[in-house]
Each structure stands twice: as structure tokens, then as C-alpha cells.
Amino acid sequence: MSLSMMLALVLGSVIGASKADAAAVEPWEYSPYRVQVWLTAGPSAELNGPILDRLSQSLTTQIESSVGAAWRAEVLSPPPELRTLILHDYNLLTPEVLEEKAPDVFKLDKLILLTIETNQREYIVDAREFDCRVRLYGSGVRRIVRQPTYLDCACFQAVSKAFRAVTRIEAGAPKSGEVRIRAGGLVLSDTSPCYIGKEDILLPILRSNDRAGNVVKVIPIEWTYLVVKQRTDLNPYLMECRVWSGKPNPLQGRVSSRKERYALKMRPTGTTSVLRVEAQVKKDQTPYPMAGLEVYAKLPLENPPKEKPPAAAPADAEPEGKENAAKSEASASAEGAEASAPAEPAKEKAPADPEPAPAVEARPNPPVLVGVTDWRGMLTIEPGEMRLRILYLKNGGQLLARLPVIPGLHEEEVARVPDDGPRLQAEGFVKGLQSQLEDVAAQRQIINRRFKMRLEEGKVVEANALYEEYQQLPSKEQLSKQLDVQMSIVPDPPPNRVVKLRIDLLYANLREALGKYLTSTQGNDMLRELNDAKRGRPPTTSSPAE
DSSP: OOHHHHHHHHHHHHHHHHHHHHHHTOOGGGOOEEEEEEEEEOSOGGGOHHHHHHHHHHHHHHHHHHTGGGEEEEEEOOOHHHHHHHHHOGGGSOHHHHHHHOGGGGGSSEEEEEEEEEOSSOEEEEEEEEETTTTEEOOOEEEEESSGGGHHHHHHHHHHHHOOOEEEEEEEOSSEEEEEETTGGGOOOTTSTTOOOTTOEEEEEEEEEOTTSOEEEEEEOTTEEEEEEEEOSSOTTEEEEEEEESSSOTTOSOOOSSEEEEEEEOOOOSSOEEEEEEEOOOTTSOOOBOOSOEEEEEOOOSSOOOOOOOOOOOOOOOOHHHHHHHHHHHHHHHHHHHHHSOOOOOOOOOOOOOOOOOOOOOOOOOOEEEEEOOTTSEEEEOOOSSSOEEEEEEETTEEEEEEEEOBTTBSEEEEEEOOOHHHHHHHHHHHHHHHHHHHHHHHHHHHHHHHHHHHHTTOHHHHHHHHHHHHHSOOHHHHHHHHHHHHHOOOSSOOOHHHHHHHHHHHHHHHHHHHHHSOSHHHHHHHHHHHHHHTTOOOOOOOOOO
16 A cells, blocks of 8 residues: 555544544534434325425425524435334334334434324324434424315424424523523524523423443423523523422432433423322322312512512702702802902813613412312313413312412323321311310300409309319310320321421320410419408419410
8 A cells, every 4th residue: 555545544534533532512593403304104195195295395395494594404204113103102112112123213413203184174283393312292283174285384383393492401400490492593583493592491301321321211390390591601502591490409319421401392282281189199009089178379470579668758849948048148258259260171071871760570470270189189280471380279278289280281290299188187177176185265254254253252152162162174285185185196198297296286286285375373372362252361462374
């Protein structure tokens, strides 16, 4: 081999390696999506091979003209062994099946399943996106047309609507976060399916990898959404977000090659969602519905409204005569000063300070009762003023959970909350015993007052009868025994740790109240005064009434 050929081979390998390295470090903001559309149709004479080829070419042309450089898209036919699964049910095409039958799919970013079926009156176009990085399906999108000339447009609309833009979570705090937009530098219009702007809602997802970079586990962070607020000052493709979550710190943890955090743009395809509330149970137990829970909703606003400060009273104006006299005196002194002092060069007036911008008042955000869960623990959530609604689940005034929900995103949302029924039963018992305690304490004070009046009047017999009546009232020991019996009852099902702590606190406060208001000091003082009166001694001063 000649020297020139060896140099050419070395130079070619160096150039190829440099191109591979450049592709490997391609910036996230300028990295286009690798998209593959699997187009398939049901058995129909109207959807034969030439028609599907024409639709494939038309769809490719529309993607290139409308989406542009943000997508590297291909429109292909699915593998023959997967065609029946796609037409029959999307849910049968699981990530495990794809990994076995079409492993090259996971080298892509997006896989969009596009199916077309027809009946006697119309064409039905269905599209569903599969994100190959986080291995999750999106919501299905359906378009129905009756004229075959509109079939091209319906296919593109379904594909673009099913697409979910991807962001990478760069930083996270309990209530804020930053995300970096994939292919943000290649998006030229806000109508692009890759566009992410203000008030868009993102779903955060955690992906865990092994040492080779293969996915081990993918976990969507439940009951957590990111609302895009604004772009950062340093990078137009780095967005600041507000975190709404039912968890205290959902975005905690570090980002590494083995732990990745992404967020997908959410687009609700429906109008309502059904909230199903179940009880938190152990792994070996079956969840049961939580009926009778009150569900309230609030808007996802940043700051609560503040009360307006009281208006300041206007300063007292001086009398008109004094004001005019002061003005004339000031003008006269100014004229005299101008006559005596040498002329000074004119000075430019300082610019007036700009008026402060009016303060923006926070919107009122009262909780609105959505409804009460039925015997199945279910309640339909309607859309509100904003796409995101913050739901508050309460049971007897006790807050059980705060859950952000997007109505229409999923047909059903399942929430697991602690069963607060045992606490509610304990609270009912405590309130009943507290009412009895208040009655006994009030009767004690009334009888004690009447007892002292009878002793002062010298009516010892009547005072003795009042003392006997006092002794017939329930004592601290009797009420404490009722409390002990109630505490010995084990609820079925047994409460979890949090609910048990709340129940124990209720019982502890009640026992403390019994010891505070039902002491034996008052009864002992009454007995001593009664004995002194029977012996003819003057009444002694007792301790103040409790």
C-alpha cells in the first residue's frame, strides 16, 4: 500500500471520528426529534396499497413544510407481525413487545402509530404517540372525515396533535424548576408541535439506567405538574416553571447518567375526568372506595389576595386666606432677592421621577365545592377557568390530600388517601364527651354558687341537699372510664400511622381537659364548709371556683 493511500485512510478515519463526536455532543436545543410514523389501514377497498403510498408521501411533505428541521421523520408501514396488534388494540403493543419484535424503535425519539379505518359513511383516523426515551404512550387522538380528499389533512392533524414535546429538567426545588426545551432552536412558530410556551403544562418523569445506559425503570411523578412561566435571561430555551404537586419535594435528587429527569408537554384530548378515591392499604390488602369525601377546587395562582390597606386621611388644608398671604409673601421676597442678587445662569430642571406602576392586586381564590364522592368513591371533575385545577380532599373538615388535576387528560384519575374514618369516629366520640364535660362543669358551678348562698342564709338543710345533688353528678373517674373503654376498641380496618397519631392526640387533649375541669378540690371544700356549718362555726373562705 502506498504512502498516499495510507494518509488518505487515516485522514478519512479522523474526519469520520470527528463527525461522530460532533453528532454525539449535539446540543439539546438544536437536536431534532427522530420520529417514525407507522401508517396502517384496516381491510378496505378504499384504502389499498396505492392510496396508502400517496398518503405516506403527502404526510411526509406536510411534515417537512409545517414542522421543518425540528423533525427527522419517516412514514413507514409497521412490521407485519405487529400490524394486527396495532389495528386491534394499542394497549397490546407494550414496550416489551416492541423490544422483542422491533428493537430498533428505541433508537428513535418518537414512534407514532397512525391507523385509518373506514365504514359506509366516513374515514376514522387514530394516532397515538409512544415516547421511546421514557417508554410511555400518550393519549389517543381521533379525526373523522367523510370526504377522501380531506384524509391527508386529517392524518397530519392527528399526528401533530398526538406529538408531545420533550424537555429536560435541569434544576428542581419544592415549588420551582428549570427545563431545557428539546429542539427549541429549530422551532420557528408557536404553531409547531414542538413549541413550548408560557402556561404550558409538563408532566415530569424519572428514568433510571444501568451502567450501559439501558433503561431499568421509568416512573412518572404522580400528582405533579410543571407550569411554564417564563424564559430565563441567559438562555431563551431554558424555561422557569412553577411546580404543583401533591408531594412535598417531587423534583429532589441529582441528575446523572444513571438518573435522568424529563418532562413531557401535556395536551388534554377529553373534556372531563373521573376522580376515583381509594383507601391506602398494605400491599397484601385490597383497596376499598372512600365514599362521602368533600372535594374542593382552587385556581393554581401564585399568591393569595391581600387585604387593601386603609386609605390615608387627607391632610388638613390651610385656610384660603393664609395660603394666599403666604404665596404673596413668598413672591415678594423672591422679587427682592432677584433685585439684590446678581443674575445666575439658568439651570436645567431635573426630570421628574416617574410615577410608580400601580400594584397588581392578587386575584381572590376561594375554594369551590366540586362535589362529594359517591358510594364507589368516584366524582366527575369538570374543566375550570384554567386547564390545571388544584383539588382538596376533605373528610369532616380534615384535609386528606391536595392533588393537581388536568380534566380531560386521562379518563380516570386514581387517588390513594389514608382512611380517615376511624379519626372521624373518634372525633365524634370526643365531641360528645366534651359536651358532657361542659354540662357537668356548668352544673357544678351553679350548684356550688347556690350552696354558698344557702350557707350564708343559715339554711344548712338545703345546703346539705345541694351537696348531695353535687355528689350525684358524673365524676372525673366515670368520664375517664368511658374514655378508656373507647380507646380499647380497635377500629376495623385499623388506621395507619398518621391517622393513629391524630386519634391519640384527640384522646390526650380530652383526658387533659377532664383533669383540668373535674378536680376533687371543689367537692372537698364544700364538704368542709358543710361540716363547719353543722358545728355552728362561721363559713371559711374556700378556694376560688374553677
